[in-house]
Amino acid sequence: MVKYRQDPTFKEPRFSGISTFMRLPHVKTLENVDVAIIGIPFDTGQTFRTGARFGPQAIRNFSSLVRCSSNHHKINIFDYISAVDYGDIPVVPGFIQETYKNIVEVLAPMYKKEIVPIVMGGDHSISLGELRAAAEHYGPVSLVHFDAHTDTVDSYFGQRYTHGTPFRRAVEEGLIDPFHSIQIGLRGSINSVDEYDQSRELGFEVITTEEVLDMGIKSLISAIKHRVAGRRVFLSFDVDFIDPAFAPGTGTPEVGGIYPREAFQILRQLTDIPFIGFDVVEVLPAYDHGDITSALAANVMFEMMCLTALNKKEHT
Numbered sequence: 001m002v003k004y005r006q007d008p009t010f011k012e013p014r015f016s017g018i019s020t021f022m023r024l025p026h027v028k029t030l031e032n033v034d035v036a037i038i039g040i041p042f043d044t045g046q047t048f049r050t051g052a053r054f055g056p057q058a059i060r061n062f063s064s065l066v067r068c069s070s071n072h073h074k075i076n077i078f079d080y081i082s083a084v085d086y087g088d089i090p091v092v093p094g095f096i097q098e099t100y101k102n103i104v105e106v107l108a109p110m111y112k113k114e115i116v117p118i119v120m121g122g123d124h125s126i127s128l129g130e131l132r133a134a135a136e137h138y139g140p141v142s143l144v145h146f147d148a149h150t151d152t153v154d155s156y157f158g159q160r161y162t163h164g165t166p167f168r169r170a171v172e173e174g175l176i177d178p179f180h181s182i183q184i185g186l187r188g189s190i191n192s193v194d195e196y197d198q199s200r201e202l203g204f205e206v207i208t209t210e211e212v213l214d215m216g217i218k219s220l221i222s223a224i225k226h227r228v229a230g231r232r233v234f235l236s237f238d239v240d241f242i243d244p245a246f247a248p249g250t251g252t253p254e255v256g257g258i259y260p261r262e263a264f265q266i267l268r269q270l271t272d273i274p275f276i277g278f279d280v281v282e283v284l285p286a287y288d289h290g291d292i293t294s295a296l297a298a299n300v301m302f303e304m305m306c307l308t309a310l311n312k313k314e315h316t
Contacts, residue, residue, distance in 0.1 A: 004033060005078035006068050014064040020085035021063045021120075021301070027084045030109060034081040035116050035308055037301070038106070039088035042099050043284075045125025045163040047156050049251040055283035055297070056088060056120040058249075062291050063298035070306045072268050077302075077309040080316065096125060096161045103129030104136070111137040111276065116308050118301055121281030123251060124151055124163040127236050131166075131175040134234060134277055140174055141276060142231040143167065143181035143204075144224060146263075147238040148188055148254040150199045150206075163251070163282070171202050176234070178203030182227045184220070185209050185241040188254035209257060217262060221269045228273060235270070235278045237300055239293055247296050249288025260296055267303040271310055278304040 006022050020026045021037040030036075039056025046052060069076045077083075089106045092098040103126065110117050111134050119130060124147075134141055145151070145167065152168040154160070160169065167183075170176045183199060187209040190196070196206050205227055212220055239247045243257035280297045288294060 003078070003082045004084045005082065008068065019057070019060040019064065021060050021298075022066050023064055024083055024085045026087060028086055029084065030113050030115060032082055033084055033115050034312060035083040035118060035305060036086040036110055037083065037118050037120070038086045039120045040091060040103060040122040040126045041088055042091040042093070042121070042126055043123045044094050044096055045161065046123045046251045047162055047164060049284055049287065051284045051286045052121055052123045052251055052282055053091075053093070054285045055122055055281075058285040058288065058291065058294040059120050059280070059283060059297045059301070060085070062294040063301070066298050066302050073306050073310060075306070075309060075313065077305050080309040080312040081305065083305065100129040100132065104133045107133035108136045114276075116275065117277050118304050119277070119279040120297070120301070121279060121283070124236070124238055124281045125161060125166055126281065127279055128161070128166040128169050130277060130279060131170045131234065132173070135175040138232050138276055140177040142228040142233045143170075143176045143178075144228060144233055144235045144270070145181070145183045146185050146236070146241040147183065148185055148209075148240040148257060149238070149252065150183060150186060150195060152199045152202060152204070153191070153195075168202065177231065180228055180231050181205070182207065182224055184212065184224070185258055187256055212258065217265050217269070220266060224270065225273065232276045233273050235275055235304065237278070237280045238282050239280065239297055240282055242296060247293045249284045249286070249293030250282045251284050252282075264299070264303060267300065268306070270307060272314075273307070274311065275304075275307055
């Protein structure tokens with residue numbers, strides 16, 4: 001069986017060659033693939049700063065420094081998964097519904113073959129297209145959502161499809177099961193005092209940043225695993241979950257967020273969960289300093305690959 005992996009031979013330095021995620025082969029194939037890295041460079045859904053369309057490019061550029069083994073999990077991920085950089089989905093700038101169709105067209109066959117897509121955004125509106133594709137094979141899935149914002153607002157400027165609305169639309173379309181889904185890290189000023197309650201009324205469990213800090217990581221992990229127990233799970237990670245001191249390159253930064261150290265502690269403990277897909281969204285390179293937000297996103301994606309590799313290890 002062909003296995004796609006990072007080239008371990010060091011034939012050329014990491015800064016040379018064409019940029020792919022983690023220097024993986026750029027292969028548009030669904031054969032002998034466990035993980036597909038995919039960019040969705042779409043940012044027409046943003047409501048404040050624009051420019052997340054350049055996020056996949058920036059993440060790929062930094063990711064050449066991401067290596068193949070996890071000291072925490074004590075594994076070389078490519079011992080268990082075959083992974084490719086599939087390239088970018090052809091978005092239609094300014095036209096969100098046409099872009100959603102393209103997302104489904106590319107991702108649905110992957111989900112049908114139970115390949116795990118790890119998507120780089122782009123703004124958070126893209127998650128709706130991803131969930132539409134996933135639901136074609138899996139039906140409603142559980143959502144683990146790390147974000148400063150609920151993204152369950154009904155509309156912005158009279159528009160129902162923005163980066164602030166995808167998970168309300170996903171509930172309405174039956175793509176996710178909100179009663180087995182959880183939103184983590186919400187904080188900052190809000191549009192109305194009942195905004196978080198609106199998420200709860202849809203069925204989501206909501207844990208704010210303040211509550212995360214009060215309960216501690218161990219209790220948070222227990223809450224997440226209890227909430228999604230026995231379900232197929234999609235994980236969505238908005239980089240504004242992280243404090244903007246450490247992730248300035250994003251569209252709607254909120255002060256007072258989680259530190260990267262704690263975020264990685266959380267991600268590394270999300271083992272024994274059957275994740276079917278992931279995304280990392282809202283990287284906006286124009287506001288990044290020293291590529292630290294791209295570095296964060298690339299390493300978050302590596303942890304997602306680790307979780308997928310651990311699931312493969314467990315079932316082989």
